[in-house]
Amino acid sequence: MSSGSLAAEPGHASPLRWQSTPAVTAMAGAGLVAIVLGLLTRRPDVAVIGVPLLISVTWNWVRHPDRTELAQLTAADRLERPGRVSAYLDLPAHSQAESILVRVHVPGHRRVEAVLATRASGRRVTLSMSTIRTGRRPLFGVDYREAGPDHLMRTGGVTIGPVRVTILPGVVTLQSLPLPFRLQGMTGPHSWRRTGDGGDLHDVNLFTPGDRLRRIDWRVTARRAGQGQGANPGVLSQLYVRRTFATADATVMLVLDSRDAVGPDVSTWGDATAVREDEPTSLDLARQAAASLAQRYLDGGDRVGMEDLGRMRRPVPAAGGRSQFHRLVHRLAVSEPEGEPTPRQRVPRLPSGALIIVFSTFLDGDAARFAQIWRRAGHRVLAVDVLPRLNLRSLTPRLWTAYRLVAMERGDRIRALDRGGVETVVWDAAGGFDPTAAGGSDSSATAPSVVLTGLARKRQRR
Amino acid sequence: MSRPAVVPGGPSTLRRWIKARIAAVGGRVDRLVRALRLGSAAWQRPLPRVRIDAGVVLPAWVVRLAMLAVGFGCGLLVVPPTFFAGFVVAVAVLTMVVRPGGAGPAGFVTAAVVMLALGSDGEFAATGLLLLAGLHLLTLLGALVAELSWGALIELRSIWPSARRFLIIQAGVQPLALLGAWLSGQAVTIAVLPVLAGFGVTAFAAWLLPQVASSR
Numbered sequence: 143m144s145s146g147s148l149a150a151e152p153g154h155a156s157p158l159r160w161q162s163t164p165a166v167t168a169m170a171g172a173g174l175v176a177i178v179l180g181l182l183t184r185r186p187d188v189a190v191i192g193v194p195l196l197i198s199v200t201w202n203w204v205r206h207p208d209r210t211e212l213a214q215l216t217a218a219d220r221l222e223r224p225g226r227v228s229a230y231l232d233l234p235a236h237s238q239a240e241s242i243l244v245r246v247h248v249p250g251h252r253r254v255e256a257v258l259a260t261r262a263s264g265r266r267v268t269l270s271m272s273t274i275r276t277g278r279r280p281l282f283g284v285d286y287r288e289a290g291p292d293h294l295m296r297t298g299g300v301t302i303g304p305v306r307v308t309i310l311p312g313v314v315t316l317q318s319l320p321l322p323f324r325l326q327g328m329t330g331p332h333s334w335r336r337t338g339d340g341g342d343l344h345d346v347n348l349f350t351p352g353d354r355l356r357r358i359d360w361r362v363t364a365r366r367a368g369q370g371q372g373a374n375p376g377v378l379s380q381l382y383v384r385r386t387f388a389t390a391d392a393t394v395m396l397v398l399d400s401r402d403a404v405g406p407d408v409s410t411w412g413d414a415t416a417v418r419e420d421e422p423t424s425l426d427l428a429r430q431a432a433a434s435l436a437q438r439y440l441d442g443g444d445r446v447g448m449e450d451l452g453r454m455r456r457p458v459p460a461a462g463g464r465s466q467f468h469r470l471v472h473r474l475a476v477s478e479p480e481g482e483p484t485p486r487q488r489v490p491r492l493p494s495g496a497l498i499i500v501f502s503t504f505l506d507g508d509a510a511r512f513a514q515i516w517r518r519a520g521h522r523v524l525a526v527d528v529l530p531r532l533n534l535r536s537l538t539p540r541l542w543t544a545y546r547l548v549a550m551e552r553g554d555r556i557r558a559l560d561r562g563g564v565e566t567v568v569w570d571a572a573g574g575f576d577p578t579a580a581g582g583s584d585s586s587a588t589a590p591s592v593v594l595t596g597l598a599r600k601r602q603r604r
Numbered sequence: 605m606s607r608p609a610v611v612p613g614g615p616s617t618l619r620r621w622i623k624a625r626i627a628a629v630g631g632r633v634d635r636l637v638r639a640l641r642l643g644s645a646a647w648q649r650p651l652p653r654v655r656i657d658a659g660v661v662l663p664a665w666v667v668r669l670a671m672l673a674v675g676f677g678c679g680l681l682v683v684p685p686t687f688f689a690g691f692v693v694a695v696a697v698l699t700m701v702v703r704p705g706g707a708g709p710a711g712f713v714t715a716a717v718v719m720l721a722l723g724s725d726g727e728f729a730a731t732g733l734l735l736l737a738g739l740h741l742l743t744l745l746g747a748l749v750a751e752l753s754w755g756a757l758i759e760l761r762s763i764w765p766s767a768r769r770f771l772i773i774q775a776g777v778q779p780l781a782l783l784g785a786w787l788s789g790q791a792v793t794i795a796v797l798p799v800l801a802g803f804g805v806t807a808f809a810a811w812l813l814p815q816v817a818s819s820r
Contacts, residue, residue: 165747168710172743176717186784187732188721193780194740194773195713201769241762243751244656252653255756256661257748259764268657292766293747419652 158210158297202294207238228270229282235264239288250419273419276311280304311429316438320597322497330391331443338388349381357383392444399502400452401483406530427528428501429474431569503529510555525566661757678738682719705750775807
């Protein structure tokens with residue numbers, strides 16, 4: 143799985159103000175009490191106990207800081223390693239503070255508090271978290287305050303961030319992929335049934351108007367010179383040309399159902415409980431699957447576009463090349479559920495003859511309905527089930543009953559897709575495809591390359 | 605929740621009633637466990653922690669333990685060796701360790717000073733020097749961890765300026781204490797007095813000479 147990259151927005155702290163802590167007054171009071179008591183009882187060993195306390199307080203009053211500097215929080219441009227996101231907290235140079243108190247909080251992680259030393263030349267502190275999630279998310283909030291000598295003076299707390307980080311999905315290496323029923327164009331990486339330029343040999347036939355002169359097969363022409371009724375031997379009377387199959391490219395439309403992002407824990411589906419950072423949601427799996435397929439198709443010279451069912455906006459038109467891959471990956475990363483899903487009355491219009499790949503959990507009927515409509519319209523449709531492997535152990539009896547109802551409805555939809563000619567596959571967290579699973583998350587993951595090769599051959603037999 | 609029905613009868617009825625009550629309590633416990641997610645996989649797998657690149661660090665609970673040790677030691681130096689006194693000292697120290705902010709350490713210092721003034725026989729011993737350093741250290745540690753959680757990480761480099769300041773102040777105050785005791789006529793019973801004097805002079809020189817060198 144290749145590492146992704148990040149796009150981040152820096153966070154700045156607002157100005158801070160110095161203030162004494164309650165310990166200053168308490169230490170001064172204790173010091174005075176000790177000195178007075180020592181003088182009254184003529185006990186220098188008692189009086190001298192108050193001296194270091196008063197010296198500390200006096201030192202803090204004399205050397206107390208009077209200005210603050212701003213810190214900056216930025217996210218790293220690239221992942222430290224796959225699954226590890228970093229951010230940099232740049233502490234200011236020439237800070238009057240003796241130490242910095244930070245509290246870093248990140249979704250899905252236990253927060254950490256730290257007291258950091260300052261340096262005259264400034265300092266960069268690296269913060270990092272582990273996650274397999276993707277998309278555009280607010281991460282790395284830092285509560286920040288400065289401390290003076292002996293921590294007797296501190297600034298007020300200020301929150302820096304959170305920094306919005308866009309984690310692009312990684313890709314899984316794939317090999318053979320299914321193609322649409324009908325290829326398009328006159329050039330491309332695939333052989334097509336029509337005659338044209340650039341493909342395998344179709345036949346050797348008589349020269350007709352429109353044939354290119356450089357296609358003339360002189361060997362066959364010479365061999366057949368003078369043959370035929372009424373022909374003079376040794377005289378060229380007819381020309382023969384080599385005709386080849388045309389090449390064409392495939393148009394693939396990735397249809398992402400970003401209306402929901404459910405995690406493996408079914409008990410979190412009905413509330414706002416956050417999914418753990420080490421567990422992928424359905425949307426993370428969909429992004430990974432779509433990015434992997436897009437990369438493979440684009441590397442093969444085909445054209446890929448994208449439609450998002452969760453947003454009423456123009457789709458990404460089908461195109462080829464490396465820039466198209468970056469465009470698609472970025473659009474995948476920023477796709478996320480936005481409030482209540484907007485019901486679509488009209489089926490999105492997609493290029494004719496395109497292979498349509500739908501990435502959805504099929505927990506509701508819209509994605510399945512669209513897939514069936516596209517299939518009836520003549521498209522080859524592939525339904526990728528991106529529901530993660532579920533954790534059903536912590537369910538209450540009521541939740542278990544509700545889950546069973548939802549699972550049965552979902553299974554019925556996927557079986558209906560199978561009956562309607564839509565090929566269904568399962569994409570689990572390991573990147574496996576399993577075309578035999580009808581919505582079940584307990585099936586063993588078959589190697590993706592084996593399954594995809596089978597799907598690719600299926601088209602040829604048709 | 606409705607109470608289980610009790611039909612007047614013999615021991616079997618009483619047994620059923622007891623079982624029903626136990627089941628009701630068990631149901632409440634089960635709902636509480638699920639609500640707190642105590643039995644879920646999410647709780648059994650603790651959340652990961654954010655990593656911070658902070659060099660050599662010391663957990664804040666170690667500093668609080670140090671406060672406990674220093675406070676308990678200072679307390680035992682000023683109270684009579686009885687169980688009740690030790691118990692009171694332990695409670696005071698634990699309270700200060702749990703709530704190190706604000707007036708806790710300073711209040712402990714004040715109480716120790718009062719006990720020292722009223723309780724000892726006026727003889728200046730090595731315990732006086734230990735008390736002098738220990739109480740000062742206690743207030744500094746309290747100010748350090750006052751607003752930190754038990755699991756906070758303290759970079760050792762960040763406390764070096766405070767440590768250096770503590771040593772410098774003690775190097776000046778300890779000889780001052782001895783001088784004060786000598787001038788007031790107290791009996792000074794410290795066998796290592798010359799060693800302490802030498803340490804004080806050395807520490808003072810270690811502070812002064814770099815300042816002189818840097819000013820040239």
